[in-house]
Amino acid sequence: MVARVACLSPYDEATVQALFKGRHEVHVTLAPPPPAQAEVMAACVDADVVIADRRHKHRVDRDVLQNMRRCRLIQQAAVGFDSIDHRAAAELGIPVANAAGYNKDSVADWTVMAMIALLRHSFSLDRQLRAGHWNADDQMRGEETMGRELGAMTVGIIGMGNVGSAVARRVLAFGAKILFADTLQRSFEGARQVELDNLLEQSDIVCVHAPLDVDTRALIGASEIARMKKGAYLINAARGPIVDEASLTDALQSGHLAGAGLDVFEVEPLPTNSPLRKIENVILAPHRGGATVEAEQRLLEVVGDNLVRVLDGRPPLNVVNGLSTAAIR
Numbered sequence: 001m002v003a004r005v006a007c008l009s010p011y012d013e014a015t016v017q018a019l020f021k022g023r024h025e026v027h028v029t030l031a032p033p034p035p036a037q038a039e040v041m042a043a044c045v046d047a048d049v050v051i052a053d054r055r056h057k058h059r060v061d062r063d064v065l066q067n068m069r070r071c072r073l074i075q076q077a078a079v080g081f082d083s084i085d086h087r088a089a090a091e092l093g094i095p096v097a098n099a100a101g102y103n104k105d106s107v108a109d110w111t112v113m114a115m116i117a118l119l120r121h122s123f124s125l126d127r128q129l130r131a132g133h134w135n136a137d138d139q140m141r142g143e144e145t146m147g148r149e150l151g152a153m154t155v156g157i158i159g160m161g162n163v164g165s166a167v168a169r170r171v172l173a174f175g176a177k178i179l180f181a182d183t184l185q186r187s188f189e190g191a192r193q194v195e196l197d198n199l200l201e202q203s204d205i206v207c208v209h210a211p212l213d214v215d216t217r218a219l220i221g222a223s224e225i226a227r228m229k230k231g232a233y234l235i236n237a238a239r240g241p242i243v244d245e246a247s248l249t250d251a252l253q254s255g256h257l258a259g260a261g262l263d264v265f266e267v268e269p270l271p272t273n274s275p276l277r278k279i280e281n282v283i284l285a286p287h288r289g290g291a292t293v294e295a296e297q298r299l300l301e302v303v304g305d306n307l308v309r310v311l312d313g314r315p316p317l318n319v320v321n322g323l324s325t326a327a328i329r
Contacts, residue, residue, distance in 0.1 A: 002027050003311050004070075006047035008040060008058040009077045016051065019304030024311045034058050044068050049307050052076040056083040065092050072326040073097060073310045077303050079163075079290075080239055082212045086321040093327025097306055100318040101162035102298040103290030107237050107263075108166035110289035111207055114235050114261030115155070115171075117283055118205075120147040124280055151175030156203030158196065158219070159210030159238065160186050167207060179203055200227040205235065212239035222247040231258045237289040240265040245276070252279050263289035 003024050007016050008031045016028045029043045034057035041064045044050050048070055052060055054077040065088050074084055076098040086096040117123055125145060155171050157164045157180040168178050168191050178191035181199045196219075200206060206228060210216050220234070221244040228234070234257060236243050245266045251257040259281035265274075268287055276282055306316050315324040 001025075003048040004046055005029070005049055005051065005307075006043040007031065007051040008043070008053040008060070009051050010053075010055065011051070011077075015300070019300065019307055020311070021304065021308065023308050031058055037061075037064075040064055041067055044071070046070060048072055049310060050074045051303065051307075052078075052081070052084050054078040056080065058083070060084040060089075062088040065089055065094060068092075068094065073307070073316050075099075075303055075306055075316070077299060079103065080212055081320055082239070090321040090323055093323065095316055095319050095323040095326055096321045097316045097318045098320055099299055099302045102302045103292075103295040104162040104166040106292040106295040107163045107209075107290045108170055109292075110263060110285070111163075111167050111209075111235055111237050111261070112150075112170045114237075114263075114283050115153075115205055115207075115233070116150055118233050118235075118259040118261055118281070119150060119153070121145045123283055149174075153177070153204040154179060154202055156180065156199040156206045157191075158182075158199065158206065158208045160188060160191075160193070161209065161211075163237070164207075164209040167209065196224070197227060200224055201229070203232060204229060205233045207235040208238045208242055210238055210242060212242055217241050218244050220244065220248075222250075225251045225257070228257065230256055233257065233259050233261070235261040237261075237263040240268065249275050249279070252276075252282060259283070261285075263287055 003026045005016060005026045005028045007028060013028045013030060020026055031043050032039050040058050044064055045067050046069060049072055052074055060074060062085050065085060071094050074089060074094060074096045076084060079098055079100060081096060081098045084096050089096045151174040154177040157167055160180040160182045165188060168188055172178060172190045179194050179199045179202060180191050181194060181196040186193060219242050225247050248260060252260060261283040263285040264287050310316050
């Protein structure tokens with residue numbers, strides 16, 4: 001029997017076919033460039049499995065879900081799954097899975113890079129040197145650009161899942177103290193779980209590694225940033241809307257925060273008139289913290305393995321909406 005696959009991610013047909021390793025014969029429907037919600041609905045209506053859009057531009061909303069007649073799995077080709085109405089999918093009996101953990105090492109590497117670059121003023125010193133300045137010639141500038149050691153910091157990790165724990169392992173090797181906050185009770189050797197307010201008040205560096213959902217949107221707002229130490233740093237390599245960008249900008253401009261490392265933003269691409277572009281003590285990246293050759297290969301393996309599992313009649317892995325089997329309508 002030929003299985004129907006709707007692919008909303010930017011993969012070509014050959015890539016999608018290769019995911020099934022010849023185990024299943026599949027007919028692939030590729031979605032057109034966004035925005036094209038009517039075409040998304042048409043592609044998904046008869047699909048046995050759906051590969052959701054890793055760019056989060058094609059949405060699988062309730063209208064799309066209600067018209068899906070035979071879907072056995074919606075597989076997100078990413079960690080973030082907020083472009084899928086996973087709660088509506090659960091009501092309709094459709095499992096939703098993500099690619100949890102595929103990029104944990106690449107994002108953790110970027111996060112530690114951002115920590116060290118901020119503590120050592122790496123990006124601003126690079127810009128100064130290219131502009132012809134030499135810091136050692138000016139004693140005052142030398143004091144302003146004096147660095148800090150990561151091992152002397154208390155690092156607070158919000159979300160101790162795959163990425164958060166990968167960050168913790170790396171930071172512990174530097175000798176830093178680790179606090180973490182999580183909605184689940186967890187244990188991690190060398191780290192201590194605390195309430196979010198305590199983490200914000202005690203940490204020199206706060207990094208965000210929580211998923212974006214209804215209860216984490218604007219999790220870090222004006223009051224939370226005000227709780228942070230004066231001179232602390234904030235790093236967000238999770239999803240932009242978890243942090244209130246306007247409040248973060250205010251804290252950076254006022255000097256309450258010493259700097260920030262941002263791979264994600266409330267609006268992507270980051271608008272050209274965003275004040276964040278002009279703040280010297282901010283490291284910006286275009287949502288590429290997880291983009292490595294190794295992570296991309298793992299992503300295809302995770303997605304392909306889960307699709308094959310479902311077509312083999314086995315329950316999917318990494319389900320985010322509590323369903324192990326689909327209720328075919």
